[in-house]
Amino acid sequence: MPAGPRSGRGRTLALLAAGAGAGAAVGSWAPAVALVSRPARRALAVRARVAAPAAVGLTFDDGPHPQATPAVLELLERERVRATFFLVGEQVRRRPALAAEIAAAGHEVALHCDRHRNLMRLTPGQTRGDLERALETIAAAAGAPPRRYRPPYGILTAAALAHARRRGFETVLWTRDGRDWAEQATPRSIAARCLERVRAGDILLLHDADTYSAAGSWRHTVDALPRILDGLRQRGLAVVPLAAAGTRP
Numbered sequence: 454m455p456a457g458p459r460s461g462r463g464r465t466l467a468l469l470a471a472g473a474g475a476g477a478a479v480g481s482w483a484p485a486v487a488l489v490s491r492p493a494r495r496a497l498a499v500r501a502r503v504a505a506p507a508a509v510g511l512t513f514d515d516g517p518h519p520q521a522t523p524a525v526l527e528l529l530e531r532e533r534v535r536a537t538f539f540l541v542g543e544q545v546r547r548r549p550a551l552a553a554e555i556a557a558a559g560h561e562v563a564l565h566c567d568r569h570r571n572l573m574r575l576t577p578g579q580t581r582g583d584l585e586r587a588l589e590t591i592a593a594a595a596g597a598p599p600r601r602y603r604p605p606y607g608i609l610t611a612a613a614l615a616h617a618r619r620r621g622f623e624t625v626l627w628t629r630d631g632r633d634w635a636e637q638a639t640p641r642s643i644a645a646r647c648l649e650r651v652r653a654g655d656i657l658l659l660h661d662a663d664t665y666s667a668a669g670s671w672r673h674t675v676d677a678l679p680r681i682l683d684g685l686r687q688r689g690l691a692v693v694p695l696a697a698a699g700t701r702p
Contacts, residue, residue: 482573484609488626491702497614500700501626502654508691508698510656511536512627514565514603517544517551518662521671525661526558528675532682535559537695539603542567542587544664545594552594561694563601564591564622569665572604577612584616601625601695605665625700627658631681633674634666643677648684656695657681 487499494501503510516522516538529536538555540562545552556562567587572580584602592598602622604613609624617624629651631643647657659678663670685692 481577481611484611484614485573487609488607494626494702497609497624498618498702499609499614499624499626500702501628501656502701503656503693503695504654504699504701505691505693505697507653507689508693509629509651509653509685510695510698510700511659511692512539512563512603512625512656512695513537513659513661514539515541515544515569515660515662515665517548517555518664518671519548519551521661521663521675522548522551522555524671524675525678526554526560528678529560530558532679534682534692535561535694535697536692537561537563537601538661539563539565539601540587540591540595540599541565541569541662541664542583542590543569544662545587545590549594552591553596556595556597561601561696562591562595562597562599563603563625563695564588564599565603566605569605571606572608572610572613575610575612577610580610580612581616584613584620588620603627623700625656625695627656629655629657631657631659631674631677633659633677634663634670636667636670638667638670638673640673640676640680643673644680644684647677647681648688651685651688651690653690654701656700 567583
């Protein structure tokens with residue numbers, strides 16, 4: 454299990470800088486700047502915002518999880534909200550029924566990875582293999598192939614982006630990170646990060662698992678969700694899955 458922060462601008466820039474001495478690797482890693490650069494997203498056709506007016510996209514990474522995912526699904530059903538879940542293949546193989554439940558509840562099922570690894574550490578062949586295994590697993594469990602893709606940590610490589618395009622995936626990042634994966638996160642801090650300066654078009658990143666983050670962190674996410682949804686309603690913002698809203702850079 455990786456330790457420490459698992460996404461965010463500072464994390465991405467640090468990872469890029471760590472390998473700056475290897476010219477060939479930098480070329481392969483260049484798409485990673487899409488996480489912190491809107492011009493790069495435009496150039497690479499990477500999405501990070503929803504197109505629907507007066508709406509935001511709510512997304513969850515890293516599931517399914519035996520406790521967190523049912524808790525999130527129950528809360529979303531109670532609030533009559535639909536979201537997008539970026540699933541991990543190895544977790545779906547452990548709990549295929551949960552992936553099916555997400556889809557049956559009307560949420561969008563999307564692809565995160567097969568094993569949660571930094572793509573900068575993988576060869577192009579390993580990256581393609583990871584995506585293919587995840588695609589096969591998630592499609593079988595959910596009943597339909599996913600249409601959207603988000604890499605672990607939000608860090609793209611040339612190999613991942615190229616294979617996603619070949620497969621017809623829309624690659625989607627985010628604009629608001631609740632940092633709910635962090636050990637020091639609280640329901641208050643998660644809600645504040647999601648709601649501070651939130652505006653129409655934002656895509657919110659949360660996690661319905663603690664498999665790759667601080668133990669028990671999902672409980673804070675579940676506790677933060679009502680605050681987040683109430684705050685969005687007060688701002689006149691609807692919550693939509695990405696499939697319903699359309700996306701843009």
